[in-house]
Amino acid sequence: MASASQAVASEDVALSVRDLTVSLPAGMERAHAVENVSFDLKRGQILCIIGESGSGKSVTANAIMGLLPKAIRVTSGSIDLNGTDIVAISPDKLRNLRGRVVSMIFQDPLSALNPLMTVGAQIEEVMAAHDVGTAKSRRSRAIDLLVEVGLPDPQLMYHQYPFRLSGGQRQRVMIAMALALEPAILIADEPTTALDVTTQAQILKLIRDIQRRKGMSVMFITHDFGVVAEIADSVVVMEKGHCVEQGSAEQVLKSPSHLYTRRLIAAVPHLTGKDRNPLEAADRASILKVECLVKTYRSGSALFRTQRIVPAVNGVSFDLTQGRTLGVVGESGSGKSSLGRLLIKLMESDGGSIFFEGRDVARLTEAEFRPLRPKIQMIFQDPFASLNPRSTVGQILTVGPVAHGVPHREAGERARELLSHVGLDSGAFDRYPHEFSGGQRQRVGIARALMFKPQLLIADEAVSALDVSIQAQILKLLDQIQRETGVSMIFITHDLRVASQICDEIAVMHRGQIIERGPPSQIFLDPKSAYTRELVAAIPGEQPRGARALAGVNEYRRDTAKNEERS
Structure with missing residues (x-):
């Protein structure tokens, strides 16, 4: 009787992972990327694997796909896929399963897509690799897939290159490629992390609809319990390579048993419905006043009637008083980041004024603006890309002040103080960016911005790619720094939950214009x-x-x- 029930149970399981252990090279901070991890993915259900960076989520997915780098390997355990232990099979047999039985959507579609191939060619390549169909049928299938994932004008999209698409469109192309061979299992590795809320909602709905329509099994990797609440049937919680909790989504969300799970849930930002307690300051003078700011992007040729004109920033006006934070929210392409770059003069405006300390910096030349640069600093979205990989953290922090005449010793002392202030140990001064986690690199970016004791900080999506727990730490750090120094902030984000935590006022941007502005309580409620x-x-x-x-x-x-x- 027991064996019959087990047989029925096994028929309901699309993927079974048992005691999976993946070893790391010697000298790493821990011996295993994942250790003794076991879980089941049931047929026709969505399993969410959740945890912070370094918890082993992506390593588990890559082990299932057979995409582990040579430096790390599966040392024990099994991965059962339709009765086949894929750990034990040859690379050729695994390659035959990949894409046809199990397929994957990667986190960053821009780096996963070939920039030299059109969208259509990349979808067709998946089918050609498995010798499926003729050239004509593959083209027809590719266009059908573009229709299925909701891309506009599929015939035109078929001939486009990835760099011409938005983030959400590129992610849809990745989904189309993953669905090309009608796999039974779809693995989605953080597919919505860097997307704005409306695009994220569209991608989540698309994955859920496709899963239900095709009866697929989906393993969805995320660090956001908000996403779990939207789509998950069951949940596996991972911490430092171990599975610490698993169960139904309702059970884990409403009655988490492990302290780590409760901490992750508590770290998820929510719309508070309350306005932020303002800083106590007698002087509420305006530090930044923007009037009718304009920036228009032009591409193509007017002669050949291919010119494209995009008003990125279109008549934007606002005031920012000392010690306050203005949140700028909106979808990708709304003009948020363009506004940030204009304010710090990383690009020139086409019209309007930017009054900083009563002076119109929009009209200043680069040479005239350079003495003001220390007073306006920026925290970038991707700290890894904005930090010089060939320089130590100490060099990164001190090179700017030294260039402005600060003695080496004084700059070094200031850098060490700031590293401690942002929660990094003294050893960080002599280490390189690649030796830090994403959250730690963002702390380095904040420390660099504070080296000049600025009066205005512009944070461009400074926490969008971070785990919710690291995100909460960085938001707390920025709030603490502002309350200690009185610095004013422009906080650019697509995550409205984050904006409600740290901003005194919210400006909503759409198609280059501010269409609504007010305190968080009014904007969100x-x-x-x-x-x-x-x-x-x-x-x-x-x-x-x-x-x-x-x-x-x-x-x-x-x-x-x-x-x-x-x-």
Whole structure:
């Protein structure tokens, strides 16, 4: 009787991982990337694997796909896929399963897609690698897949290169490639981490709809319990290579048994509905005043009628007083990052004024603006890309002040003080960026921005790619720094939950314009604009509240559809 029930149970399991251990090279901070991990992915269900960076989530996925780098290897355990232990089979047999039986959506589609091949050619390549269909049938199938994942004008999209697509469109192309051979199992490795809330909601809905329509099994890797609440049937929680908790999504979300799980859930930012307690300061003078700022991008040729004109920033105006934080929120392409670059003069504006300390810096030449640069500093979205990999952290922090005349010794002492202040030990001074985690690199970026004791900090998506627990630490650190130094901040983000935690005022950008502005309580609980209501409604794991929270969402969607048809 027991054997019969076990047979039935095994038929319900698409993927079974038992006692999986993946060893790391000698000299690493721990011996194993994952150790004795066991879980089942049931047929037709979505299993979310959640944990911080370094917990072993992606290593587990890569082990299932047979994509582990040579430096690390599976040392024990089994991965049973439809009765086949893929740990023990040859690379050729595993290659035959990859894409056809189990397929993967990667976290960063831009680096996963070939920049020299068109979208259509890359989808067809998946089918050609398994000798499926003719050239004509593969092309037809590729276009059908582009339709299925909801990309506009599939015939045109087929001939586009990845760099011409938005982040959400590139992720849809990755999904189309993953679905090309109708796999039974889909592994999605953080596919929505860097996407804005509306695009994230669209990708989550797309994956869920495809999974239900095709009866697929999905293993979804994430660090956001908001995403888990949206799509998961069951959950596995990983910490430092170990599985610390697993169960149904309802059970883990509502009654977590492990302290680590409770800590992850507590770290998820939520719309507070409360305004931030302002800093106590007698002087509320305006430190930054922007009037009718304009930036237009032009590409193509007017002569050949291929010119494309995009108003990235279109008549933006706002004031920022000392010691306060203005949040700038909106979807990708709304003009947020362009506004940040204009404010720090990383690019020139086409019109308007930027008054900093009463002086219009928009009209200054680079030579005239250079003495003001120490007073306006930026924290970039990707700390790894913005830190020089060939320089130690000490060199990265001191090179700017030394270039502005600060003695080496004084700059070094200041750098060590700031590293301690942002929560890094003294040994960090002599280490290189690649030796740090993402959260630690972002702390280095914050320390670098503070080296000049700036009056204005511009944080461009400074926490968007971080785990929720590291995100909470960085937000707490920025709040602490502001309360200690009185620095003013422009906080650019696509995550409305994060904005509600740290901002005194929110400006909502859409198509280069600020369409709504106010305190967090008004923006999130009683939004006036249909677009803002759409943003709030798209937040994963959040139920919009307030009288106006849901009203107008359909109206916005209808207007957007009409505008897209016209364009």
